[in-house]
Amino acid sequence: MIETDFIPDTLNLDKDHGIVQYTSPSNIALIKYWGKLENQIPANPSISFTLNACSTTTKIEYVKLGKKASDFSFDLYFEGLPKEEFKPKITTFFKRIITYMPFLLEYRLSIHTSNTFPHSSGIASSASGMSALALCLMEMERSFTKNMTDDYFDRKASFLSRLGSGSACRSINGPLVQWGKSNFIESSSDLYGIPFPYDVHPIFNNFHDTILLVDKGEKQVSSTVGHDLMHGHPFAANRFKQADDNLGKIIGVLESGNIKEFINIVESEALTLHAMMMTSNPYFILMKPNTLSIINAIWEFRETSKTHVCFTLDAGANVHVLYPENEKDKVFSFIKEKLVPFCQNGQYICDQIGQGAKKK
Numbered sequence: 202m203i204e205t206d207f208i209p210d211t212l213n214l215d216k217d218h219g220i221v222q223y224t225s226p227s228n229i230a231l232i233k234y235w236g237k238l239e240n241q242i243p244a245n246p247s248i249s250f251t252l253n254a255c256s257t258t259t260k261i262e263y264v265k266l267g268k269k270a271s272d273f274s275f276d277l278y279f280e281g282l283p284k285e286e287f288k289p290k291i292t293t294f295f296k297r298i299i300t301y302m303p304f305l306l307e308y309r310l311s312i313h314t315s316n317t318f319p320h321s322s323g324i325a326s327s328a329s330g331m332s333a334l335a336l337c338l339m340e341m342e343r344s345f346t347k348n349m350t351d352d353y354f355d356r357k358a359s360f361l362s363r364l365g366s367g368s369a370c371r372s373i374n375g376p377l378v379q380w381g382k383s384n385f386i387e388s389s390s391d392l393y394g395i396p397f398p399y400d401v402h403p404i405f406n407n408f409h410d411t412i413l414l415v416d417k418g419e420k421q422v423s424s425t426v427g428h429d430l431m432h433g434h435p436f437a438a439n440r441f442k443q444a445d446d447n448l449g450k451i452i453g454v455l456e457s458g459n460i461k462e463f464i465n466i467v468e469s470e471a472l473t474l475h476a477m478m479m480t481s482n483p484y485f486i487l488m489k490p491n492t493l494s495i496i497n498a499i500w501e502f503r504e505t506s507k508t509h510v511c512f513t514l515d516a517g518a519n520v521h522v523l524y525p526e527n528e529k530d531k532v533f534s535f536i537k538e539k540l541v542p543f544c545q546n547g548q549y550i551c552d553q554i555g556q557g558a559k560k561k
């Protein structure tokens with residue numbers, strides 16, 4: 202599909218008010234998206250586990266305006282309270298998607314949103330937040346359209362989410378979502394995420410992700426700035442090729458259940474992401490001393506316990522600890538005893554691979 206396929210032909214805007222509501226999860230990338238071109242086109246393909254517990258619920262109440270407005274008209278409530286500081290980001294999003302959602306200028310929206318995870322946890326809310334919003338807008342569009350297929354609904358929801366925040370396009374479906382054109386996956390696209398189209402070994406069923414909150418402070422460098430620093434980065438071309446090669450490898454690993462190779466790819470991707478940050482100009486470090494202490498403790502425990510626990514990182518200091526269902530008791534005891542002491546105020550979140558967004 203191409204961009205113009207997402208411009209609706211005929212909409213019936215007779216409906217003068219309504220309510221839509223969606224819950225959408227966060228996701229954690231196994232192969233990382235880092236670097237983008239114009240219009241939120243990724244510089245390399247990525248793949249992620251959809252999460253379950255970390256999610257955003259968004260409700261939109263919409264009322265038809267007397268006539269088409271020249272600007273967007275909306276209120277925003279975060280956890281029940283008006284939140285003016287989130288409005289510019291949403292206005293930017295609406296501007297990016299207006300061609301695909303022309304009805305946005307015909308309605309006044311009241312947007313109510315909340316997260317399951319604490320706002321100041323250092324957990325990025327853009328993936329769950331932008332996808333929940335995009336899904337609500339798609340539900341509005343569905344009510345103005347005849348016979349929209351579920352496939353089109355999901356694809357356009359992912360397409361719109363991407364325009365809000367790249368990684369958000371991987372939150373619509375589950376349990377594994379791939380985004381970004383690659384010769385390894387014929388149906389892959391730079392425009393939207395797709396459910397991973399190949400077989401997945403049962404070892405990855407109910408895979409666990411315990412998120413260790415190492416540092417809850419505001420990041421010194423935002424993802425947007427970080428992505429931008431990949432332009433002119435001395436290692437960019439090799440990195441983008443490596444991500445695609447790793448996608449090729451992980452397809453086979455997910456199918457065969459070769460967990461040792463899985464660990465190797467996932468940990469290497471996490472460290473490469475941070476290596477790109479450390480070798481940007483200006484350079485920066487988002488890991489904290491406790492991030493490294495956790496990584497070293499995981500390596501030591503994996504060696505002695507012969508379990509298959511591994512880590513990944515997003516663009517911050519927090520550590521995602523990944524492990525299979527059949528090792529959960531042993532690994533979770535280790536996490537509580539040895540890793541939680543490195544968390545800020547002992548805080549962590551128990552999450553697991555999930556099935557994607559849900560209508561409420």
Ligand code: DP6
Pocket residue numbers: 229230232233234235241247325327365366367368369424425428474515516
């Ligand atoms: C490190 O999706 O937050 O988490 O498109 O600018 O909103 P924008 O960036 P964002 O970048 C996330 C990068 C990452 C890796 C990943 O999720 O693939």
